[in-house]
Structures are given as C-alpha cells and as structure tokens.
Amino acid sequence: MRISQLVERSGVPLATVKYYLREGLLPPGEATGATRARYGEEHVRRLALIRALTEVVGLSVARTRAVLELMEAPTTDLYAALGHAVAALPPYVEEQAEDHPRARAALGTLGWVYDPGYPAVAQLERALAAAESVGMPIDDERLRCYGEHVHRIAELDIAQVPAGDAGAAIEYAVLGTAIYEPVLAALRRLAHQDVSASAFGDR
C-alpha cells in the first residue's frame, strides 16, 4: 500500500508517520521509485504498537525505540530480554545503589529472586521507604499476604506469554505490565469498597 493508505489504515497522521520513519521507529517501505515506497501489513501492526507504547502507556520516543529494538534483536536469553524491556516502563528510579536493604529483606522473607540490578528492586525499595516515612511500614503479615496473592497473579501473567516468538513475548511483557497495572490498582480500590460495604456500611 502507499503511504496515504497506511495513514488511512492506521489512523496515524502523515506527519507522524514520517517522523517515525525518520526516527527509525517504523522500518522503511520497499522503494518503488525515487520518492515512493510500498508498505505492508507489518507497518500497520507496527504503527498500532508504537501508538500503544507512546499514547496509551505514555513512553517517550527514545524508550519506545529501545523496546522495539529489543523485540527485533535475536536473543537466546529471553529472561534477560524481558527484564530489559520492562525496565523501559516508569517509574524510573534514578538513584544508583549497590544494595537495597528493605527490598532485599522483603524478597528474602518471600523467598524470591533478589537481583539488585533489576529496576523493580529499586522501585520496591523506594515504595517501602515511603511507607516507613509516613509511619506505616509493611509488616511481615502484610508482606506475606501481598506477596502470596501477587505471585498467583504473576503466575497467570507469565503462563500467557506467547511461546516461541521472542518479539511477541517482549511486546506482551511490556504492554501487559503497563496496561494491567492500572486495572489491578482500580480493582484493589473497588475490592476495598466491596469489603467495606459489609464491614462499615450496613449494605
């Protein structure tokens, strides 16, 4: 299809498509003349993914490019590739630390992998420090409860990773982490409401 049809099919404005081509987020079409190129279904799919990452998830163009590059790089270590890809997602913890004592202790209590270089470890450290700073530290009972139930949720998430295709697995990991997180947060508030209705509401 021509670029005008790509614009129509994808719903992405022409100037934006050209910008993505220039920035290397969208691979060039097949040249059919000095100033013309032909685009395929893979371009439509790629534009939908770029849109999801930038507009729905809210990633910068640079971070979107990093995710797309990981999806295309041949990999023999899917575990590492998934880790790098999810690291493109906020929250971004700037502090470099060699150790994350609160997170290390929490992961030790849960018996989970502790890898101080994994971005979510710094994220957990900061969240635990914030809880302490307002006088509501996470005690062991809460940690074990949250950990047990979040682990069960993660088991379902990981069971649904597309098998055999690293690019599809990375796409699922990044979008699924970002997109389902707000669903979980909303469900927690609604579960609070549901439990409170019987506890406090006489409803």
Added chain:
Amino acid sequence: MRISQLVERSGVPLATVKYYLREGLLPPGEATGATRARYGEEHVRRLALIRALTEVVGLSVARTRAVLELMEAPTTDLYAALGHAVAALPPYVEEQAEDHPRARAALGTLGWVYDPGYPAVAQLERALAAAESVGMPIDDERLRCYGEHVHRIAELDIAQVPAGDAGAAIEYAVLGTAIYEPVLAALRRLAHQDVSASAFGDR
C-alpha cells in the same frame, strides 16, 4: 511549645508552617499574647500527616485540605466518608459518565458492589478501555484471577482499619491506599521476575 520549637520538632520550615496556618491545614495554636501562640503534640502529628499527604503521596494543598476536613467532620457513615477521602487520590478521571459499561460488566462477573458514582469505577473503566485499545482486553479468566487475589489483599487492608476512630480510619485509608499501591506494583514486577526465572531463565 512555641512555633520555633514546632519547626524544630517537625522539620517543616517556618515559612511552610505559617503557610499551612494561613491555609487552614494546621489549626491555630492557643494564643498566649498578641503575636504569640502555644502549640501541642497534635500540631506535630498534624504536620507529619500534611507532609505525608503532600510530599510522599503528592496531593495538592486543596486535596490535602479536603482529606483533613473529612477526618475532622463528625460522621455516622464511615463507609461514605472513606469513599470521599480515597477520591482525593489520583488518578483523577475527568469524564463524567452515567454508566461505565466495561466496569459494570467486570464487577458483575466478580459479584462486587457496583456504584457508578464511586471514582474507582471510572478508573477501572478507563483501564479496561486502555487494555482493549492495545488489543489486550481482560478476559474472564484474568479478571477472575486478579479479582480473587486482589480481594484477599483488600480483606487484610480493611481488617487493619483502626476501629472506633473515624479520623484515624480515614487517615489509614488514604495513606494505605496511596502508599501500598506502589508496593504492590513493584511486587508484581518482582513476582514476574521470580516466575520467569524458572520459566525462561534456567535459573
């Protein structure tokens, strides 16, 4: 104590303490002269709470005032007061809608309370719409899994609401909702890593 001691005890700068007094976030001290007042432990506690709400949770001064007012208002309906208080937290969904079809269907599947005026309902609607828009709608299996485990987490959260003191209950609900949400999000990512390590990593 004098205002200078309040500054020292709380760690909040004098100009900020005066600003909170002017804005009505901090109740006035007991007047001991034309320009002097005496402050008590309740002022130290209040400043710590204001700091938690503004600096750690990130609320605006207006939303912080709304939470503090709810904590002080006498209430016979704790369920409603908790709902109003948690509504001060982001994400703020601006759209006014009479119905939230995706959230209604999801809550119906889960068998939970559906109250279209509750802010978290609009939040869930938006999160479900975002999942659809990237081609990853929440299917029933995922919804039931997330719902079941988040409900168990919410049961622990609600069981720990301080009993008998509406102000303390509101403080716990607002801080606990905001402060433990990032802990859960970080734990989910770490649980993904823990499950992936055995699924993909040969670790």
